[in-house]
Amino acid sequence: MKLKFCGAARCVTGSCHMLCYDGGKVLIDCGMRQGADEKGELGASDFAFDPKEIDAVLLTHAHIDHSGLLPLLVKRGFDGKIITTKATAELSGIMLPDSAKIQEQDAEYQNRKNLRAGKPMVEPMYTSADAQKTLEYFQPVSYGDIVEVWPGLRARFNDIGHLLGSAAIELWAEEKGTTTKLVFSGDIGRDERPILRDPSSIDGADYVVMEGTYGDREHDATTEEDKEKQLADVLKEGIARGGNIVIPSFAVGRTQELLYTIKRLMMKNAVPGLEKIPVFVDSPLGINATKIYERCAREYYDEEALEMLKMSGSPFDLPNLRVAETGEESKLINFQPGCNIIISSSGMCDAGRIRHHLKHNLYRPDSTILFVGYQANGTLGRILLDGAKSVKLFGEQIQVNAAIRRIEGFSGHAGRSELLQWIREIGSAPKCVFLVHGESETLDKFAVDVRALGLDVEIPDLLDEFELSYGASGVVRMPALTPKKEEEPDLFIGRRLNMIAKQWGINGALYCMRGEEPLYDTAIGVADANKQNLNGIHTRFAAGEITMAFTAAAALILDAQGKLNMDASLDKLVPEYVHAAEITAKELLLGQKTVPDYADYDMSFKLYQQAHKEKLGAMETFKLTWNALNGAISDEDVLNIVNKLDVVDDPENSAGRRSSYRILGMAVARAYGKSLADALNELVFAPIGMKDTGLDKAAEVTYTAKMGDESIVVGAPKLCAGEAGGVVSAYDLAHFGTALLEGKLLDEEHTDIMLAPNACGLRTLNGWYYADSGIEQAQSALYINAQYGVSAAMLANAPSAKEDADETGAKSFVQRMRYEMDDVYLKAEDVQLERINDANVYSVLKLAVNEDQQEFVAGNDISLAEAAALENALPYAVTQNGVAVGFALLNADKDRGVYEIWRLMIDKRFQHKGFGTAAMKLAMAELKRMGAEKAQISVEIGNEAAIAMYQKLGFSFTGRMEYGEAYMECEL
Ligand SMILES: [Zn+2]
Missing domain, CATH: 3.60.15.10 (Ribonuclease Z/Hydroxyacylglutathione hydrolase-like)
Incomplete structure (x- = not known):
């Protein structure tokens, strides 16, 4: 440095x-x-x-x-x-x-x-x-x-x-x-x-x-009072002399201070007759600067100035203030009789209107020239202060007869x-x-x-x-960015992500942005256990399977450039792959057809056999598989394995992403005519400023794995190819996400392919996408939400301390991250009822109420089973911006004229946001749309919260009770 x-x-x-x-x-x-x-x-x-x-x-x-x-x-x-x-x-x-x-x-x-x-x-x-x-x-x-x-x-x-x-x-x-x-x-x-x-x-x-x-x-006048007194003295003396008091002053800052001080003197009546003396601000810049000073009051003033503002208006507004905007007005000042205070710039007299005023006043013995600012060596102001007897102005030699005064206390x-x-x-x-x-x-x-x-x-x-030498005087840490202010929800993102990071005990880095604006970041713990290097947002971690998304982006860019046809089979580009004619790049990208996973089909089995034969314990088995699966394996070896296996064309059972992206990586390199590392670097990383990322760079971290009480440090994954092995920083990864969202990498058509469901190593759920490294010891997660324009990346070099019961690792983290983001961004007004369909049913099945409400509401699995079995039962997802937040089951028995809201639940994460009331109103509107005149609802006696909400919506008890539930009714 x-x-x-x-x-x-x-x-x-x-x-x-x-x-x-x-x-x-x-x-x-x-x-x-x-x-x-x-x-x-x-x-x-x-x-x-x-x-x-x-x-x-x-x-x-x-x-x-x-x-x-x-x-x-x-x-x-x-x-x-x-x-x-x-x-x-x-x-x-x-x-x-x-x-x-x-x-x-x-x-x-x-x-x-x-x-x-x-x-x-x-x-x-x-x-x-x-x-x-x-x-x-x-x-x-x-x-x-x-x-x-x-x-x-x-x-x-x-x-x-x-x-x-x-x-x-x-x-x-x-x-x-x-x-x-x-x-x-x-x-x-x-x-x-x-x-x-x-x-x-x-x-x-x-x-x-x-x-x-x-x-x-030292300044000779250190207190405000001293300085005011000095100014009062010079003004008194100048007024007594009878001529003009010319004050060369910086237009910005000093001019406003002078006006403020003159106003204070006037309010105190410290200079008799001052209120009658015209005060000219002869500087368009000074006038405009005064306006800015007035505008900036609240954020920048000290207490006294705010007080003056409150008591007597603008601190710069004098009753005898005159401004000279134009040159004509400026020249007219010279014809003003008697004593005038003329504040003009430049402050050091080397340019501007002040020079005219000096020309007209320096020679006059009744004039006063008052310096209130620093005069640099060589400036006219300095020459005058140093006692020059005459000076040259506009080609004329001017005698100096005026009184030259100086107040240093004004110094800024x-x-x-x-x-x-x-x-x-x-x-x-x-x-x-x-x-x-x-x-x-x-x-x-x-x-x-x-x-x-x-x-x-x-x-x-x-x-x-x-x-500059660094690092010797103890550890200085990069401070966290200040979260965006305003009432916008972005404010909370930082706090919430920090909460998750802490709760999960992340030993890594987290970076979050919206558009070009960084929202939050944090880095916790050490990147390298041996060197004790701290994590930073630029620390390079192994990207794991996220590398697939980079490969996909490169392939799509090449398609846009006409160098790789996504719809053509791969036999021209990867002829060594015996099934290349059966599969296109787009099918690989979208997971419609896949190449069987070389590791699953061959390597894992061999490793399993070896571990079994050698009677290895859990830790040894782990080391063996880690090294085998994360070490470099050549393209040739991969092809040797996959050439023996058939292409998988059942998307439900496509387990072969790793091999697919290996083959795609080969295709990209050949279409580009350079190595895959070069292709990624030149097509993807460099254009969007991903400085920390690469296939050929080394990770800066070591990874820790835990087996029971034992903990070992393992090396960074080494595969340098299209399916894994890239390194990336949290900063870069979040930028990659944003570049995708903003269409900086790909045109619209190709962005759609990139962000299609199950494409490109990005998984999608309800409008948000995530990628995870798939390696528990090296968790990397990219979260992008098209709806909110938010992108966040989390990279960690040790397993998180806390695990969800059903899901572990980055995916779980990213889901948590998404809930927190949704929490911040979702608003009750945008709630909708959607009929249950194949896109929302799985999300709805995951929704649950709080434990204390579980005795009142049946699980959504039971409700959906009922809906399938019972005539007239209509199941709905309660969604908000495409995200399922609750579930409703309506009953519309048109023959009997009975319309009921059978069930309504809001997931525990989304409660207390007004979603319940909003969903009820929608359900009532839906029943009305179907021809209902009245809506009925049954409620467990004791569910006071629900009863209160229904009453607020206009429901009242009918007196009917069945199975411990009371019926309520409402006119529609
Ligand atoms: Zn300055």
């Missing part, structure tokens, strides 16, 4: 740091170089990297010295995501276009000069169009959320109190199975700043990249002791603190203080690169 310093190294502008790790390259900030920093090694517009190679940018805050080169990055080919807070995204939405406009104007100005001088034309660094395009890449996040930046890289943005939306970024990067935590401070704000909340502290880090703008100085940057406090609060000692964003001497001095805390410090020069 490498960290490269591409800006703000021994200077304060052009913040840009590049992290290179196993998974890719990520930038933290991409700021514009300003003032003297433009003359550094990279100039104003060179990058220390190829923008096309950058996968993502994390943006600490919206200031141009942190964000200003983003449009240039996009112009030069970057097309990844830019992750930042919502407020930063909003502010960037006005600041980047504004910056582009300045670039365009500068170029136009330069070109006018060049034209006159006969020099070639120049292009703006970037244009408004580039800036607009850049905004499309923004992905806003909330403070405190853990978000995935890129595979193996997670981030959390923490309020750092420097600017609306500003953040210190915690970054967890995974490399070689170990996680390293980096913290990028961004610009560190200060406690008690107006409007903003105080900077939050960070808990622990391996490496810290920290700003040190004020590392050698922490002072020396505040910086030291921040780094101390990180707690566990970082391996190294990199100091950036400060002038050289400042950082040198600050480093002495940081070293005094016992920390290692580096002050990188521009383009310095540091190799």
Whole structure:
């Protein structure tokens, strides 16, 4: 893992740091170089990297010295995501276009000069169009959320109190199975700043990249009150002078703080006559930023600002506020008589309307120029502060006669002791603190203080690169993603899956997503018992039979490309298979015909004989079969076995999936003209970014098997072919599922084949599909639900601790997963009654009520038997989005005019969701449809819950009792 310093190294502008790790390259900030920093090694517009190679940018805050080169990055080919807070995204939405406009104007100005001088034309660094395009890449996040930046890289943005939306970024990067935590401070704000909340502290880090703008100085006004007093003093003095008070100010942040502070002074009446002085905000950007500040109130303000908002409206709304949107309005300010407060940008006076105001006010002895922000080396602001007697503006030499004042307390940057406090609060000692964003001497001095805390410090020069060591300072774990907020059911998915994972004692990894959005993941235990490597969502496990689904996908892609005809027999592609003429690829895929399983028909028997002959115990027998069934077996050996057996064409008895997919794998390789591994890699894995997956890669885990009390570690399955032997991570497997659902791998026609019942190693039940590894010691499960667009993968390297009574392993897990998902997504409104048919009967047979209700309701098996035997009995499945949730048995005796609801049950998993009432209403409607005027129902005396529900629906007792049941009736 490498960290490269591409800006703000021994200077304060052009913040840009590049992290290179196993998974890719990520930038933290991409700021514009300003003032003297433009003359550094990279100039104003060179990058220390190829923008096309950058996968993502994390943006600490919206200031141009942190964000200003983003449009240039996009112009030069970057097309990844830019992750930042919502407020930063909003502010960037006005600041980047504004910056582009300045670039365009500068170029136009330069070109006018060049034209006159006969020099070639120049292009703006970037244009408004580039800036607009850049905004499309923004992905806003909330403070405190853990978000995935890129595979193996997670981030959390923490309020750092420097600017609306500003953040210190915690970054967890995974490399070689170990996680390293980096913290990028961004610009560190200060406690008690107006409007903003105080900077939050960070808990622990391996490496810290920290700003040190004020590392050698304390601010002279540290409290809010001090600062207000200083401003009051300057305003009083300026008003007394009689001329304008010109305040160069960053349009975003500082302008709003000034307005807020002026409003406070006015409310306190701290500056007599202030309410009569016009306050101009002369900056379209400043005006728009103020609107954003007003919009973001609830999520970002501190208590005082919220209080002011409540008591006296917007903190920026002054009675004497005037805004100048257009250039005309701006120029008119110069004709305003008397004293005016003019807040204009840029804050360092190197561009923008402020320069006009300086031209008209610097020479006047009654004017005041008030600096409230940092002035970088080489900027006009700095030159004025350093006491220049005259300056050049618009080609004219202007005398400096105005009073030059400065209030440092407005600084958005922490002072020396505040910086030291921040780094101390990180707690566990970082391996190294990199100091950036400060002038050289400042950082040198600050480093002495940081070293005094016992920390290692580096002050990188521009383009310095540091190799980061990982894993030595204890175990940093990848934090779990923050579940999606909002009231959407997705919120619960994480909690529920976590519950199952814990309950099942999974020693593995779980990843769940909906569309492109990760919903939840977890990784528990160690991947490798010997090396004690932790499981991660990128840990490669043996995929087992899930490999079949990969093979099927490759075959279907080749069919779409016209290279493998799914409907043609296989004799052309696999002529060595003697039955190839009798079977097509599609029949193999759909399980309509299968090749007998080589293991079942030959190997197992031999193994059984051998174990019997050698009188092996259970553990030895297990080892023998594991090694035989999971070691490599050549295509030739497989063919030798299956050539002796007939094709099975009875789908009910097709046991030969393994052999089928072995043959299909051979067909794919030959149709593609390369090895099967190449075919899968190039057709399936690479196009959808499955980086961890392959046939030729090695699994990173060992597997544990238990026999009674004994536990052994066995190797990863080795079969490298179409039926098994692929390796995959939970992350990749879930992405594979989503790609299928979203049609990214296959067109509609081929997706239908892929997701057909009993196809491709995917089993289907009521609209959801699962694949499982079929190996108890290496459970891998893929769950995809077309209805909810959800895909989840579970990979484990030890048998789960708890087993269902009838089903064990991945399949059972996946079913549990599905119940939990259904629980979350199913809603009572979508309940339907469906006549019992061959598609729903088996699901209905599995439904059961709670134990305490069992004495009241007959089992569905008995009800279905009755329905078959009795005339007039009509059985229904109660379904919800195609999933059976209950059962109803109606009786419609048209001859006697008797219509009854004989039975109604809702499965225990789906109770208390309103399904019972919804199903009753449907049953009543169904009876009415058949001609009933009244519906009858019988109920066990004592089933109070049922009686209450029926009464609510309008049923009342008729007085008739039979077999201990009371009859109720309702008009329809
Ligand atoms: Zn900043």
